[in-house]
Amino acid sequence: MKISYNWLKEYAYFYLSPEELADKLTNAGLVVADIKPVEDDYCLEVEVTSNRPDCLGIIGITREVIAAVGGELRIPDTDFETLSTKVTKFIDVTVEDPVLCPHYTARVVRHVTVRPSPEWMQKKLRCIGIRPVNNIVDITNYVMMETGQPIHAFDLDKISDQKIVVRRALDGEMIVAINGVKRALFHDMLVIADSKRPVAIAGVMGGKETEVSDSTRNILLECALFEPGHVRRTSKELGVFTDSSYRFERGTDPGGIERASKRAVKLMKELADGEIVSGVIDIKQREYEKKRIPLRIERLQKILGIEIKRDIASDILKRLQFTIVNEIDNFIDVVVPSFRGDIYREIDLIEEIARIYGYNNIPAKTSICVRGSIKSKYEVVEDCIRQFFIGLGFYEVKTFSIVDISPLQSVKLWSEQDALDIANPLRQEESRMRTSLLPSLINAKRYNVNHGNESIKIFEIARVYLAGDKLPHEKTCLSLLIDADFFTLKGIIESLVLHLGISLKREWISFSEPKLFRDERAAKIQLDDKTLGYLGEASRELGFKTSFCLSELDMDFLAEKSNFEKRYHPLSLYPPVFRDLAIIVDEEVLWTSIEKCITATHISFLKGIHFFDVYRGKQIPAGKKSVAFNLCFQAEDRTLKSEEVETAEWTILDVLHTTLDAELRKL
């Protein structure tokens, strides 16, 4: 809210420069975002939090200044002389919906002269960015800015049959707004109507047909209370947000209506030569009951962690215009003023005291006990994985979880179910929860290629969202992208798995997802017969010049299976014997069959089988390939004799020959 420095000073004496004032307000919780000199005044932009509608009037802000620096609040008096004719002679008001309109008042001012308002008023309005219109309109704005209570002036002579009805709109009813736009009303909106038509949308705005013009002579002044939630819904449905709706939807002061109404008609008498008709139409659902809250000083000290004496607490509350009914020992009995609808509990009073006492006067000290914190296994694994990939030269990326609806983004790696869509997206590009991180990594790659980084290694750890019963299943994935071939990335993954202490059986099963992976160059990785993830060369359809590889792994599964318990194995005292072998097999024979075949020999001192080369060429018959590998033999209890190793070698070659038709390749 914008306030004028000079205007504020009319309600209290204080010796603060605009900057000092801004500082005091900021420290009391009303942040002054900007100070601008305007003519011979200053305009302060105050940020008012949604719980403090009382500060949406300059008097409300003055109360805060007084609470901070002391002094006396000077509220303009509202006494005036009236005509003897009664208001009921000119207007009849019916409130049909007392829930949405718990309090409605109306006054009448006759024989006004509509003309520009005096310079002092125009100046103040200009300072806070309100365009002066004429004296009547300016007075309604002026009083609203002063008190925080919106008021509305109708041209009384344009109200049909001198009747006002506060009711719900009828289906199909229209209103011409002040800006001339015709608007359709919905049946649950609250309107102010005359005998024929709606003349205002309650709490939101008035209608064009009954607005004050240069020819207006008689004024009907409305000052009322509307139900905040309803004003809010109406304003939202119509897409109309006004100074009035802004205040009503936050809750106006139920005790401030009479004063605002009187203040306005008094100004109309003074500035528009109006004659105030006697009395007021005042339709009230019930009397406003002031809240009474006991405050325990002990509780105050416990919450704030500081000794604040009772007299200090009660003094702060008094400066905030609270009434102290009684104070004895450790209790203060407080009555809350009507404009503080946000205060209804002891804790709310404690906050008020803390706020004015000054948060910065509460010392920072702690007596909380020492407590250890233990990293969860997931945390340990995540840290370990990050370090692993950083060490290998991978950069960690972060990409958006909300993606577009392209087929690539809807890839179903982890679930057959459809992806979750956002009901109210901002843009098409961000309207679906992702089911895989890989499309985002591909985009990151594309971004880098376009910016001169042809070759990258990146990874991301983040969640994917898979449709579930009520809430979706949020699976954490680890995804990798590297400018390298299939076996490089496969090696990295194998190495990661070992690094995490996972020794479970792994299987690589051919897998097809043409949107992501190149055909026949992708695998599903099984760990302990469950899916650990996917690996493959990126699909050519993605449109990159060079080939690269992608992988997405189930982080939760990795974390679950990780094992950081290390047991020492005694080192063998006897030397290992290495043997290189090359065999010629049919093209169809896979390495895994060769490996299985060799392990099936169950040679107790065979310690390792290490593949090192596949060769196809002149010396190898067509349709065949040469596969070379290294065998490691080592016994725990003796030095192996060369005959033992030789026998083992022949056993292996024998099995390879009978099972896979393998021949030893002679070099």
Add this chain to the structure above:
Amino acid sequence: MLKKTEKVKRDLQEEIRAVTTLKDAEQLKIKYLGRKGIIQDFMKLIPALPAEQRAEFGQQINALKAEAANFIEEAIGKLSREAIPKVNNEIFDITLPGKLPLTGKKHPLTQTIDDVKEVFARLGFDVVYGPEVELEYYNFEALNIPADHPSRTDFDTFYIKNDILLRSQTSTVQIRVMEKQKPPIRIIAPGKVYRPDTVDARHSFMFHQVEGLLVDEGVSFADLKEVLNQFIKTYFGKDVRMRFRPSFFPFTEPSAEVDISCSLCSGKGCSVCSYSGWVEILGAGMVDPHVFKAVHYDTEKYTGFAFGMGVERITMLKHGISDIRLFYENDIRFLSQF
């Protein structure tokens, strides 16, 4: 026999001492170790020996062969090291750049989250996580933000359907933890949050927050100040000043915004701090009794504080980054700077 092998060894050592060029050394290698060399000639004698001497002599020859090979290789190595500069006149340029191993980097936001976790781990806070796709109840009602409340606009939300939304704040995790666990509680909850903001230099529809919560008997606002003080001094440096301002959050009472002195202008005022000398870094407060009621805690017995900070915001402040979009473009030139 032994004498013969000993003599060969002595001859070899003498000849090696005399060698001055690489070429001569190679000649020596052929003479002793070649296929028709001296040692090979010894081998040919073996079959003629009596059976019981064969094994022993064989071992001697093998030992001699190994020793000879060692001598000669050593000589060749030494000569070739000496030979290079002399032959080519080359200089070993130690100022040529080293071969840098490629290492990666953690994303700057991860670095911030890790720093925050570490500070709070020392104070006994455990790390917990909660769902990002969340029930409306946890994002609003349980946090004392009823429907139709004007403060709801401060937490504008993406919806999946009626009562399911993308959380707009990590405070949701507070409720989930307190529902399951009785005090004492010390947790921090890092994670992604979502708000339908149009993307620009300062806004992103997805960003990260870290939420903190401490609940116990006798926890006060002074404790909150000290805990945050420790965090701020550790993360931003010990000369940084801290300021608490009253504010409003539906789930804390009293509520505060916490500012730190602007490090760019050391509090004198610049464009980063909008000429105020202060920058806002987190929101905090004492847990509102309504929140405790939602999880059936005794509000007289327990008190607590909560705080929440924007990870992007503090990372931007710490490193002087002016555009939030850089975090999600993942340009390696950007990522490699942290």
